[in-house]
Amino acid sequence: MAMSKMAPISMFFLKLLLIGLSAPQFIAGDDNHRFVYSGFADASLALDGTASVMPSGLLELTNGTAMSMGHAFYPAPLRLRHSPNGMIQSFSASFVFGIISIYYDLSSQGLTMLVAQSKDFTKAMPVQYLGLVNGSNNGNTTNHIFAVELDTWQNPEFGDINNNHIGININGLASVKSHPAGFFHDQNGTFKNLTLSSQEAMQVWVDYDREKTQIDVTMAPLDMATKPQQPTVSARYNLSVVLTDVAYIGFSSSTGRIDARHYVLGWSFAVNSPAPAFNLTMLPKLPRHHPKGRQSWVLEVVLPVATAVILLSLGAVAFILVRRHFRYSEVRDDWEVEFGPHRFLYKDLYHATGGFEDKNLLGVGGFGRVYKGVLPRSRLKIAVKRVSHDSKQGMKEFIAEIVSIGRLQNRNLVPLLGYCRRKGELLLVYEYMPNGSLDKCLHGKEDNTVLSWAQRFQIIKGIASGLLYLHEEWEKVVVHRDIKASNVLLDDEMNGRLGDFGLARLYDHGIDPQTTHVVGTIGYLAPELARSGNATPPTDVFSFGMFVLEVICGQRPVNHQNTQDSQLMLVDWVIDNVQKESFCDAVDARLKGRFDVGEAYLTIKIGLLCSHPFANARPSMRQVMQYLDGEIEPPELSSEALVVMQNEGFEPYIISYPVSTTSIGTMSHISEGR
Numbered sequence: 031m032a033m034s035k036m037a038p039i040s041m042f043f044l045k046l047l048l049i050g051l052s053a054p055q056f057i058a059g060d061d062n063h064r065f066v067y068s069g070f071a072d073a074s075l076a077l078d079g080t081a082s083v084m085p086s087g088l089l090e091l092t093n094g095t096a097m098s099m100g101h102a103f104y105p106a107p108l109r110l111r112h113s114p115n116g117m118i119q120s121f122s123a124s125f126v127f128g129i130i131s132i133y134y135d136l137s138s139q140g141l142t143m144l145v146a147q148s149k150d151f152t153k154a155m156p157v158q159y160l161g162l163v164n165g166s167n168n169g170n171t172t173n174h175i176f177a178v179e180l181d182t183w184q185n186p187e188f189g190d191i192n193n194n195h196i197g198i199n200i201n202g203l204a205s206v207k208s209h210p211a212g213f214f215h216d217q218n219g220t221f222k223n224l225t226l227s228s229q230e231a232m233q234v235w236v237d238y239d240r241e242k243t244q245i246d247v248t249m250a251p252l253d254m255a256t257k258p259q260q261p262t263v264s265a266r267y268n269l270s271v272v273l274t275d276v277a278y279i280g281f282s283s284s285t286g287r288i289d290a291r292h293y294v295l296g297w298s299f300a301v302n303s304p305a306p307a308f309n310l311t312m313l314p315k316l317p318r319h320h321p322k323g324r325q326s327w328v329l330e331v332v333l334p335v336a337t338a339v340i341l342l343s344l345g346a347v348a349f350i351l352v353r354r355h356f357r358y359s360e361v362r363d364d365w366e367v368e369f370g371p372h373r374f375l376y377k378d379l380y381h382a383t384g385g386f387e388d389k390n391l392l393g394v395g396g397f398g399r400v401y402k403g404v405l406p407r408s409r410l411k412i413a414v415k416r417v418s419h420d421s422k423q424g425m426k427e428f429i430a431e432i433v434s435i436g437r438l439q440n441r442n443l444v445p446l447l448g449y450c451r452r453k454g455e456l457l458l459v460y461e462y463m464p465n466g467s468l469d470k471c472l473h474g475k476e477d478n479t480v481l482s483w484a485q486r487f488q489i490i491k492g493i494a495s496g497l498l499y500l501h502e503e504w505e506k507v508v509v510h511r512d513i514k515a516s517n518v519l520l521d522d523e524m525n526g527r528l529g530d531f532g533l534a535r536l537y538d539h540g541i542d543p544q545t546t547h548v549v550g551t552i553g554y555l556a557p558e559l560a561r562s563g564n565a566t567p568p569t570d571v572f573s574f575g576m577f578v579l580e581v582i583c584g585q586r587p588v589n590h591q592n593t594q595d596s597q598l599m600l601v602d603w604v605i606d607n608v609q610k611e612s613f614c615d616a617v618d619a620r621l622k623g624r625f626d627v628g629e630a631y632l633t634i635k636i637g638l639l640c641s642h643p644f645a646n647a648r649p650s651m652r653q654v655m656q657y658l659d660g661e662i663e664p665p666e667l668s669s670e671a672l673v674v675m676q677n678e679g680f681e682p683y684i685i686s687y688p689v690s691t692t693s694i695g696t697m698s699h700i701s702e703g704r
């Protein structure tokens with residue numbers, strides 16, 4: 031019987047307990063305005079917009095639809111004022127909320143818990159208006175709204191302090207007071223930030239004290255057992271002038287462009303007493319993740335951009351490396367090992383010449399361009415000649431030749447320092463000659479740099495000595511093949527140095543030269559070379575003779591000063607003067623008669639002897655050297671010989687000279703009007 035008595039009582043309490051879990055639990059007191067929802071499963075809230083109560087009892091204010099809003103109100107009106115002109119009662123509310131955004135670290139917009147004169151918020155706007163007001167009524171005193179906002183977006187137009195704040199609002203969105211979301215520790219008073227959209231449930235307490243007309247808003251993580259003593263944000267505001275006698279309490283929430291869901295897990299309210307506590311174990315759970323949850327807007331937005339930037343950077347680096355590879359790429363064959371010490375890195379030459387910049391261009395020669403440069407490490411001044419070559423054929427012999435010649439130590443040869451090979455290109459590295467080419471000195475525009483007779487004589491002797499060395503004094507016979515003023519360079523003491531061995535071929539003593547191309551420059555080419563194509567020491571001697579006359583007379587071997595069809599041959603003109611016994615007239619007029627007559631006659635004789643159309647009538651370079659040194663008298667120029675030279679004439683030969691066998695450079699000299 032004790033049991034039968036007990037059972038109904040237990041049932042009563044059980045019912046009470048069950049009701050208490052979801053339905054508002056009314057407790058006797060002032061106007062019955064006191065409720066606790068630990069979940070909303072059986073609550074009859076007034077909902078609109080996107081708001082709905084989920085089966086778990088979770089109140090979902092927004093459901094992820096962009097730019098939407100939802101409201102949920104306690105269905106019954108509150109009577110907060112006892113007499114028409116009385117004060118609004120003190121009240122306390124508490125709620126547990128959670129925001130699940132598609133991103134962990136970015137959300138929009140937020141939610142409010144509000145007290146208003148009506149449940150009708152159809153005229154309110156979503157997004158930044160939080161479903162609370164609209165653009166035209168924001169801030170109006172006729173709104174009669176008190177709200178606490180949890181705002182995840184910074185709207186400067188409303189004076190928002192950041193994108194994660196809690197604020198006390200009257201009639202609109204500009205908060206009376208606001209503070210970054212978080213709480214003050216009870217122990218040391220330090221502030222701990224909370225992220226509204228952290229996907230964690232958090233509790234908020236809203237307390238209005240009518241005596242002090244003070245609003246305190248406090249927040250804390252749900253797992254913190256007690257309400258912090260210090261409110262997160264407080265404001266002095268007399269709600270008696272704001273709220274109507276009869277008012278409704280509820281929530282509003284809105285979304286912006288970001289897919290975010292705003293949830294309320296529990297809610298309690300009381301007039302003139304603290305908000306009742308929740309049954310924490312009964313609170314519904316927040317969804318663990320956003321249904322379409324993505325890690326982070328940082329990952330989603332920044333990562334692709336960063337990835338693109340990284341890929342672009344990698345691409346750029348790869349491009350630079352590839353370009354570098356091609357820019358500095360070289361051709362290197364096994365047989366070149368022995369020439370290693372003479373091999374230059376293209377990279378070094380590239381940097382030495384400033385990337386073969388035009389301002390470092392010294393000149394355009396027969397076979398390529400010549401650039402001035404300074405070697406990076408040694409600071410040695412160099413001249414780099416870029417010669418284009420297409421075939422690998424003969425390259426080994428060619429390299430062997432130039433390297434061998436590079437080893438020639440003669441003060442009348444331009445020192446060849448080494449070479450470099452690239453695809454379709456050979457680079458020859460010479461020591462830099464500060465005073466440039468003799469050609470420029472002789473035929474340069476500026477008349478202030480007229481070479482003196484002594485300098486000219488010294489240059490002639492120097493080139494003769496250099497050529498003698500190539501022909502006879504070295505272990506192999508070297509035929510230069512392209513002796514001319516532009517291939518004679520002047521060192522810092524104005525010594526003539528024979529340059530451009532690009533055309534030279536080596537062959538052993540006594541073996542007939544096997545040549546396939548006629549190379550050289552018109553005007554300096556021996557007649558038999560044009561016929562046979564065989565370059566020999568005598569063909570060099572012929573060129574040397576022309577060169578000597580050029581230096582003495584200051585005129586080019588073939589003069590184009592007149593009209594095209596009356597080319598003036600320098601040799602003819604000199605012979606004319608010799609025959610008229612006025613050889614002094616042949617000497618460069620710019621010297622104004624300041625020259626050694628004996629030396630002038632000697633060199634004119636040598637020039638003419640060397641330019642003899644018959645190869646076997648020319649002296650050897652050793653004989654030329656002996657004439658110049660005064661060891662031997664050169665033979666007199668017989669008038670018969672002079673007549674033969676004139677009769678053999680050069681004009682027919684020049685005209686019949688096959689264009690196809692001349693070098694490009696040679697032709698360019700002609701077209702340049704030399």
Ligand SMILES: *[C@@H]1O[C@H](CO)[C@@H](O)[C@H](O)[C@H]1NC(C)=O
Nearest residue numbers: 079080081092093094095098
């Ligand atoms: C969100 O709520 C609105 C209004 O009730 C509804 O039309 C829409 O389908 C809902 N969207 C989702 C994703 O539940």
Ligand SMILES: CC(=O)N[C@H]1CO[C@H](CO)[C@@H](O)[C@@H]1O
Nearest residue numbers: 464465479520521522523524
């Ligand atoms: C005529 C001429 O240019 N002479 C120069 C040759 O080079 C030396 C050294 O660079 C100069 O001092 C001369 O003036």
